Structure formats: structure tokens, C-alpha cells
Amino acid sequence: MADKSVKKVVLAYSGGLDTSIILKWLQTEYGAEVITFTADLGQGEEIEPARAKALAAGVKPENIFIEDVREEFVRDYVFPMFRANTVYEGQYLLGTSIARPLIAKKQIEIARKMGADAVSHGATGKGNDQVRFELGYYGLEPDITVIAPWREWDFKSREALLDFAEKHQIQITKDKRGEAPFSVDANLLHSSSEGKVLEDPAVEAPEFVHMRTIAPEDAPDKPTIITIDFEKGDPVAIDGVKLSPAALLTKLNELGRDNGIGRLDLVENRFVGMKSRGVYETPGGTILLAAHRGIESITLDRGAMHLKDELMPKYASLVYNGFWFSPEREMLQAAIDYSQTKVSGQVRVKLYKGNVTVIGRTSPYSLYDQDLVTFEEGKVAYDHRDAGGFIKLNALRLRVLAKRDKRG
Numbered sequence: 001m002a003d004k005s006v007k008k009v010v011l012a013y014s015g016g017l018d019t020s021i022i023l024k025w026l027q028t029e030y031g032a033e034v035i036t037f038t039a040d041l042g043q044g045e046e047i048e049p050a051r052a053k054a055l056a057a058g059v060k061p062e063n064i065f066i067e068d069v070r071e072e073f074v075r076d077y078v079f080p081m082f083r084a085n086t087v088y089e090g091q092y093l094l095g096t097s098i099a100r101p102l103i104a105k106k107q108i109e110i111a112r113k114m115g116a117d118a119v120s121h122g123a124t125g126k127g128n129d130q131v132r133f134e135l136g137y138y139g140l141e142p143d144i145t146v147i148a149p150w151r152e153w154d155f156k157s158r159e160a161l162l163d164f165a166e167k168h169q170i171q172i173t174k175d176k177r178g179e180a181p182f183s184v185d186a187n188l189l190h191s192s193s194e195g196k197v198l199e200d201p202a203v204e205a206p207e208f209v210h211m212r213t214i215a216p217e218d219a220p221d222k223p224t225i226i227t228i229d230f231e232k233g234d235p236v237a238i239d240g241v242k243l244s245p246a247a248l249l250t251k252l253n254e255l256g257r258d259n260g261i262g263r264l265d266l267v268e269n270r271f272v273g274m275k276s277r278g279v280y281e282t283p284g285g286t287i288l289l290a291a292h293r294g295i296e297s298i299t300l301d302r303g304a305m306h307l308k309d310e311l312m313p314k315y316a317s318l319v320y321n322g323f324w325f326s327p328e329r330e331m332l333q334a335a336i337d338y339s340q341t342k343v344s345g346q347v348r349v350k351l352y353k354g355n356v357t358v359i360g361r362t363s364p365y366s367l368y369d370q371d372l373v374t375f376e377e378g379k380v381a382y383d384h385r386d387a388g389g390f391i392k393l394n395a396l397r398l399r400v401l402a403k404r405d406k407r408g
Contacts, residue, residue, distance in 0.1 A: 035063040039069050044186055084316075130151070200277075214258065230343060298361050300339065
């Protein structure tokens with residue numbers, strides 16, 4: 001039931017059919033003044049038309065917020081996540097998950113500025129995004145009212161939604177009258193496709209689903225070799241050319257696209273309890289992950305590296321489940337960021353037919369000592385005979401166990 005005490009609501013608004021219906025529904029069911037927020041996260045499509053659609057729906061010009069947040073997105077969300085080498089369930093680079101806290105933060109900022117008493121989103125009641133948005137809202141503004149239309153309204157079918165749209169003269173593109181082949185979410189880090197033709201995990205995804213990469217078998221027969229410079233764990237340059245965070249990720253996306261890199265067909269475990277199948281494309285992120293691990297391999301001590309690898313699954317779950325603004329994520333981030341103080345240098349990477357291979361790495365903070373590892377006699381004080389005692393000490397408990405079992 002609509003809370004009639006709500007006077008102003010900030011809606012995360014894409015300008016698409018679903019959020020356009022939500023906009024009108026908020027106006028009719030709540031009688032609320034709607035403020036729209038549209039974020040340019042690098043989704044690869046024009047967002048300015050959202051302004052005209054909001055105006056046509058009766059939103060006041062001063063209540064329409066459209067913002068280019070690409071630099072903030074990459075600098076303050078994507079890069080911190082990649083310092084941790086974050087991968088969910090061994091494969092997913094969390095492209096959708098990491099965008100939600102930024103949108104939530106912007107909505108709350110606008111709500112404070114405009115005196116709004118509620119925020120709203122277009123996530124469905126079956127997915128993870130409803131959790132991510134709302135945990136973000138409550139983590140920043142604990143007493144905010146949250147309106148989740150998909151959990152409230154009485155529409156029982158897609159046809160009922162379309163009928164509502166026609167009744168209120170909401171523009172419906174022709175393909176919306178039929179069954180959409182799949183749903184897409186995109187930003188500068190990735191694109192994700194789910195539903196419809198992708199719902200059967202036994203069936204290979206059609207090639208037309210892929211939007212950000214060419215097929216690996218169609219990629220050039222000659223490899224592309226690039227260098228990526230890092231400073232304190234973050235990439236700062238490609239082939240010696242300094243780039244802003246968003247520009248750098250854009251460039252990596254182009255390189256990944258042209259070499260068929262970053263495709264993933266995944267069945268994942270949603271936070272709400274069900275499994276879902278998605279087809280993800282993260283071309284630049286896939287290159288970045290390999291390169292970051294490459295520079296860490298010579299600059300991080302074994303103990304620090306292994307501890308990071310132990311912490312990473314917890315960090316990944318926090319991001320996936322929507323706990324970006326939680327104290328535990330911030331605690332982990334502080335430890336991860338400390339580990340990156342000397343993760344600086346250059347990595348040389350080969351891109352070839354869907355593969356990313358690190359083929360070289362250098363750093364002024366390298367812990368790699370050629371005199372130590374060489375098979376030739378080096379000048380350093382490493383006595384091969386010392387290894388015998390080291391091995392015996394580590395074998396002591398195994399010997400004790402073996403003697404007991406032998407007696408048994």
C-alpha cells in the first residue's frame with residue numbers, strides 16, 4: 001500500500017520502459033513529486049534522452065539530475081575493488097555489483113539536497129540489485145523511506161505493464177510488444193545479459209548476445225602486446241601514455257574487444273537464494289586483473305600475497321551482496337590498500353584470441369632476486385645445506401604421525 005506521507009521521491013531513472021512506468025506509477029499511486037537521477041556509468045548509450053522522457057512525464061526541469069560519473073566510478077569503486085583482485089565464485093568480476101553503491105550514494109545526496117523523504121529503484125523482487133540498492137540507502141541514510149515498486153504493485157504480467165504504459169502515453173518501442181530476447185545491464189566495467197534465451201544453462205548463448213567483444217576465433221592471428229604502468233596498485237598508463245581512470249579502462253576495453261577477451265558464461269548463486277545464468281563481458285577488467293596480479297607477483301611478500309588471497313573471497317561476497325558501505329568492507333579495504341604501497345612498476349601483456357598472458361614485469365620495488373634463484377653459485381649467503389634442517393623441522397610432525405600409525 002502506498003505511503004501517502006511520501007511527498008518527494010528520488011528515482012534511479014534510466015529512461016527505459018520499466019523506470020518510465022515506475023515514474024508514472026509513483027506519481028499516480030503515491031501522488032509524490034518525482035526527482036529523477038540518471039547516471040552515465042559508461043553504459044555505451046546516450047543518456048540525455050532521459051531528460052526529454054522525464055519532462056514528458058511531468059517532471060520539473062529542476063528535478064531532473066543527469067550526471068557523468070565515469071571517473072568517480074572507476075577511481076573510487078572499480079580500482080579499489082581490483083586492488084583486491086576481486087572475483088566472485090572464481091570467475092565473476094562483479095561489474096554490476098560495483099555500480100550499485102555509487103548510484104545509491106548519488107540518490108541519497110540528491111535526496112538531502114532536494115529535501116526528499118524517499119528513494120526508489122527499478123530492481124525486481126527476485127534479484128540481487130534490490131538488496132544492493134537498499135543496503136546502500138540505509139547505510140548512508142538510516143531513516144530514509146525506500147519504495148521498491150516491483151515488490152508493491154499489482155501488475156501480474158508484462159502485458160499489464162504495457163497496458164499501463166499505453167494508458168499513460170509512455171513511449172513503447174516496437175520490440176517491447178514482443179518478448180525481449182534477454183535483459184542487459186552495462187557500464188564501463190562490463191555488460192551483463194540474463195533471461196529469456198539465456199535461461200537454459202545447457203544451451204550455448206547465441207553470438208548476438210555478445211556486445212562488447214568479438215568472438216575469440218575471429219580475433220587477429222597476430223598477438224597484441226602492451227605495457228601497463230601501475231602506481232600503488234592502480235593502473236596509470238598504457239604503453240607509456242598517462243590516462244585518467246575512466247580513459248584507461250576505456251582503452252583496455254577497446255584492446256580486449258578487438259582480441260576477443262573477457263567473455264564469461266556463468267551460473268552464479270544469488271544472495272536471495274536462487275541460481276541464475278548470466279553472460280558477462282568484461283574485456284578491460286580481464287586484462288587489468290591479469291596485469292595487476294603480474295605486478296604483485298614481484299612486489300608483494302609471500303605472506304602478504306597469500307593473506308590477500310585468503311581475504312579476497314570475503315571481500316568479493318561483501319561487494320556482491322551489497323555491503324560496500326559496511327565497516328567490514330572498509331576494514332578489508334584498509335588492509336588491501338596498505339598492501340599496495342609498493343605495488344608499482346610496469347607489466348608487459350600479450351593479448352591473443354581471448355587470452356591474456358603476462359610476459360614481463362619490472363618494478364623499482366621488486367623482491368625478485370636473480371642471485372638467489374639462479375642455479376649458478378651466486379654471491380649471496382645461501383647455503384644449500386641449510387635446506388636439510390629446514391625440511392627436517394617441517395617434517396617433524398609428519399614423522400611423529402607416521403611413527404604412531406606404524407605402531408598401530
